[in-house]
Amino acid sequence: MTAHPRGETPVPPADPETPAPATGTPDDDTATATPAAQAEEHEDTGTVEQMDTADDRPETDPEAPATATGTEPDTAETGTDAAETDTAETETDAAEPDTAETETDADAGAEADDGSPAAGEQPPAAPQLSEAEAELAAQREFRAKIEQRKAEKAEISAGAKLSGKAADLLAAVKAVESGAKPAAAFVPEPAPAPPRAVSAPVAAPAPAVPSQASAVPVAAETVADVRGVLAAGGAPEALAGEVARVLGEQAGQLLRDDPWQLLSVPGTLPEQADGFARALLGAQCGPADGRRAAALVGWLLERAALKGHTAVATEQVCKALAGFSVPDPEEAVAHALAEGVALALQDGAEEEPEAEYDEDSPEPEEPEEEPEEEPAPALLGLDRYAMAEESLAEGLARLVNSPVEDAGEWEQLPGSAGDLVRAVATNGLVAHTGGEASRAEPAALLSAAHRLGLRAYAATHSRDGRERVAAELHAREAAGGKDTAVTLAGLLSGAEGPGRDADGALDLDLLVVFDAPQLDVETGAVLVEALPDGARLVLSGDPGVLPSAGAGQVFADVLSARACPQVASRTPDPGPIGELVSGIGIGELNQVQAPGKEVVIVPVRDAGEAVHRTVQLVADSVPRAFGIDAGHTQVITPGHGGSAGTRALNAALKQRLNPGPGRFGGFDAGDRIAYVPVPGRTALGTVKGADVDGLHLDCAGEPVVVPKERVEASVRHAWALTAHQAAGMRWPAVVVVLPGDAAQALTRPWVYTAFGRGERHLSVVHGVDAALPRAVAEAVGQPRTTRLAQLLRPAPVEATA
Numbered sequence: 001m002t003a004h005p006r007g008e009t010p011v012p013p014a015d016p017e018t019p020a021p022a023t024g025t026p027d028d029d030t031a032t033a034t035p036a037a038q039a040e041e042h043e044d045t046g047t048v049e050q051m052d053t054a055d056d057r058p059e060t061d062p063e064a065p066a067t068a069t070g071t072e073p074d075t076a077e078t079g080t081d082a083a084e085t086d087t088a089e090t091e092t093d094a095a096e097p098d099t100a101e102t103e104t105d106a107d108a109g110a111e112a113d114d115g116s117p118a119a120g121e122q123p124p125a126a127p128q129l130s131e132a133e134a135e136l137a138a139q140r141e142f143r144a145k146i147e148q149r150k151a152e153k154a155e156i157s158a159g160a161k162l163s164g165k166a167a168d169l170l171a172a173v174k175a176v177e178s179g180a181k182p183a184a185a186f187v188p189e190p191a192p193a194p195p196r197a198v199s200a201p202v203a204a205p206a207p208a209v210p211s212q213a214s215a216v217p218v219a220a221e222t223v224a225d226v227r228g229v230l231a232a233g234g235a236p237e238a239l240a241g242e243v244a245r246v247l248g249e250q251a252g253q254l255l256r257d258d259p260w261q262l263l264s265v266p267g268t269l270p271e272q273a274d275g276f277a278r279a280l281l282g283a284q285c286g287p288a289d290g291r292r293a294a295a296l297v298g299w300l301l302e303r304a305a306l307k308g309h310t311a312v313a314t315e316q317v318c319k320a321l322a323g324f325s326v327p328d329p330e331e332a333v334a335h336a337l338a339e340g341v342a343l344a345l346q347d348g349a350e351e352e353p354e355a356e357y358d359e360d361s362p363e364p365e366e367p368e369e370e371p372e373e374e375p376a377p378a379l380l381g382l383d384r385y386a387m388a389e390e391s392l393a394e395g396l397a398r399l400v401n402s403p404v405e406d407a408g409e410w411e412q413l414p415g416s417a418g419d420l421v422r423a424v425a426t427n428g429l430v431a432h433t434g435g436e437a438s439r440a441e442p443a444a445l446l447s448a449a450h451r452l453g454l455r456a457y458a459a460t461h462s463r464d465g466r467e468r469v470a471a472e473l474h475a476r477e478a479a480g481g482k483d484t485a486v487t488l489a490g491l492l493s494g495a496e497g498p499g500r501d502a503d504g505a506l507d508l509d510l511l512v513v514f515d516a517p518q519l520d521v522e523t524g525a526v527l528v529e530a531l532p533d534g535a536r537l538v539l540s541g542d543p544g545v546l547p548s549a550g551a552g553q554v555f556a557d558v559l560s561a562r563a564c565p566q567v568a569s570r571t572p573d574p575g576p577i578g579e580l581v582s583g584i585g586i587g588e589l590n591q592v593q594a595p596g597k598e599v600v601i602v603p604v605r606d607a608g609e610a611v612h613r614t615v616q617l618v619a620d621s622v623p624r625a626f627g628i629d630a631g632h633t634q635v636i637t638p639g640h641g642g643s644a645g646t647r648a649l650n651a652a653l654k655q656r657l658n659p660g661p662g663r664f665g666g667f668d669a670g671d672r673i674a675y676v677p678v679p680g681r682t683a684l685g686t687v688k689g690a691d692v693d694g695l696h697l698d699c700a701g702e703p704v705v706v707p708k709e710r711v712e713a714s715v716r717h718a719w720a721l722t723a724h725q726a727a728g729m730r731w732p733a734v735v736v737v738l739p740g741d742a743a744q745a746l747t748r749p750w751v752y753t754a755f756g757r758g759e760r761h762l763s764v765v766h767g768v769d770a771a772l773p774r775a776v777a778e779a780v781g782q783p784r785t786t787r788l789a790q791l792l793r794p795a796p797v798e799a800t801a
Contacts, residue, residue: 230243233279243255301342305385310785311787314333343380391529393792399536416571428537433559435578436542436573456511457486460485461487463487465729518728520552543559546750546781549724553786557789584755589776598761606740606767618656636721636754636757637721638745642742649719657719663690675699675714684729723757734761
């Protein structure tokens with residue numbers, strides 16, 4: 001981060017209702033401003049530019065959509081649509097219960113499914129997979145590993161106390177391993193997961209072929225049966241396909257027996273499931289029904305996972321159940337545990353074991369009274385995240401404890417890049433922190449490893465990140481670096497990278513994961529399990545950005561647990577944007593010098609003006625002043641809803657940049673889109689057309705076909721994105737829109753992430769007044785409840801006499 005003197009936090013104008021004077025556009029040399037005090041005048045015209053283009057705005061805006069013309073913040077939408085923010089929380093629109101509204105910011109409306117392909121989707125026959133197909137394959141692989149781990153769970157040296165179903169599994173494994181009981185005593189018909197299906201070393205990337213089971217479409221009879229049950233319960237029959245996909249072949253009977261199973265379908269709300277149950281069960285339906293209680297516990301834990309939590313305090317679950325009129329929340333939790341819906345992950349403070357009595361031993365002295373420690377809160381969680389965290393902790397401990405092979409004399413590099421090389425030379429796991437400029441350090445490490453003959457690869461979360469790393473490697477190595485820079489999804493599926501060795505592990509010596517804060521716990525578990533013993537793993541990223549869209553906070557937990565050497569970069573982020581973002585990272589919104597108009601502040605009075613100015617910046621001002629066309633300018637806003645959220649902004653930008661009737665399910669050829677193959681992964685692209693197969697997209701040069709039944713849930717326009725969707729990517733120019741109704745959603749990580757996406761230019765459409773400096777100084781973000789840091793910390797060892 002950039003070192004700079006601490007300055008006073010700028011103060012906003014005293015009267016936010018008074019419009020700032022019109023002072024110019026980005027190509028007008030007379031405009032000035034500061035990041036927060038945008039109405040404050042400065043004699044030095046080289047400071048950050050203030051731009052108010054009211055002089056060239058018509059009195060009415062015929063191009064702006066009706067939803068973006070309000071003059072007051074849309075308080076009616078705050079907390080529902082307008083509150084669909086991306087501060088590491090999950091946006092929920094209670095008024096629109098479809099799956100497009102139950103999402104994390106990076107989902108862009110994706111259904112929270114398990115990555116299974118849509119009905120009718122066939123396994124890829126080509127030797128290379130698209131990024132979407134690779135992501136689906138990686139998700140399927142992880143689901144299979146979770147099922148295998150449930151049956152083969154072994155004790156983890158870095159683990160912590162378990163209870164309930166997890167403890168039973170652990171006890172069963174111990175009994176079988178010790179020979180006390182045969183496996184048949186626990187599993188009458190054992191069906192162990194097959195070993196990694198690789199019989200020989202793989203010399204080239206080998207795509208992972210989806211299993212036939214996951215590619216088989218849902219039977220028409222099942223869908224028809226479900227449709228009949230939905231109709232009888234007054235639920236939309238259009239949900240039949242999704243319900244059948246989620247609940248399986250027996251979906252119809254499951255709903256008849258337990259109508260609250262409908263809560264398993266993404267986007268369903270408890271009141272909707274209650275109404276459906278009343279219609280099917282009649283007088284038998286009641287708030288104390290055990291089926292309802294178990295379903296609500298599962299639903300609450302799924303909702304918490306969408307907000308990033310891998311565990312939830314039992315007290316919080318009970319409080320939420322009481323809000324849904326469950327008469328005995330504690331009994332409901334116990335019932336959910338008995339049914340296997342949830343796991344008890346932590347029962348509080350462990351009891352001290354009683355000492356064995358020995359008549360020859362002297363009477364023990366009365367111990368001094370010590371203040372009692374408050375027991376740790378009991379935690380509940382879903383088995384998929386519990387297993388993932390434990391698997392990840394075990395894998396990271398394996399890397400830390402496995403000796404690494406001496407690769408020879410490493411190149412001596414200056415500064416923090418040299419610190420990183422020295423740490424990696426002798427350790428299997430290293431954490432590297434720093435801003436955008438610090439990405440050059442792991443790139444230098446990779447180049448040094450290549451010169452030593454090591455099989456070293458860089459993994460990123462997006463194609464944009466991959467291309468940037470490849471360009472950095474190409475500048476350092478005559479042979480280039482494109483082949484050693486891969487996406488994480490492509491690496492795990494086998495579509496990119498080194499392939500697998502004879503044991504099924506990734507055939508590499510060193511892996512650097514860039515943008516590590518975006519690594520969720522499930523992906524992290526798959527990745528670490530795929531690494532061979534003796535491999536080196538570097539997690540590199542900026543701890544100040546927003547956390548992952550999926551559950552968990554892997555990078556933050558690894559740093560918190562101090563489970564490995566940590567190297568902090570001393571490379572500052574350059575330029576006015578780097579200086580501004582560096583200050584935000586330490587809680588200061590400083591004034592910065594921007595002689596080239598790298599940063600522009602655009603004060604607005606209301607959401608309608610914010611939309612108008614945003615369109616004006618993207619379509620006119622930025623191209624004219626900097627030569628950056630609209631296709632390379634990205635708009636970022638706090639949420640999807642509201643009068644200046646992504647929906648309103650995308651509607652206005654489409655009308656200006658690519659007008660059309662939306663003939664392909666609301667899309668036209670040439671539209672910029674965000675496609676989410678699975679929750680947590682956003683692929684940007686453009687619409688090429690549509691036919692009977694679905695919507696045809698071009699995602700970074702790769703063709704993708706989205707079945708028509710999944711278009712609404714997984715594709716959105718992308719002229720405007722949320723910060724979670726934009727994390728890990730950069731554009732030549734970025735316009736950050738801060739409408740007044742989004743003030744409560746702002747946090748320091750959100751501002752830090754959004755402002756840091758611009759390479760050459762940043763415009764801030766500012767309508768939140770004092771909320772911006774207050775968020776930077778005070779709002780550090782909502783903490784996530786996870787167990788990984790605890791699992792990684794070594795168990796305390798009692799001193800012996």
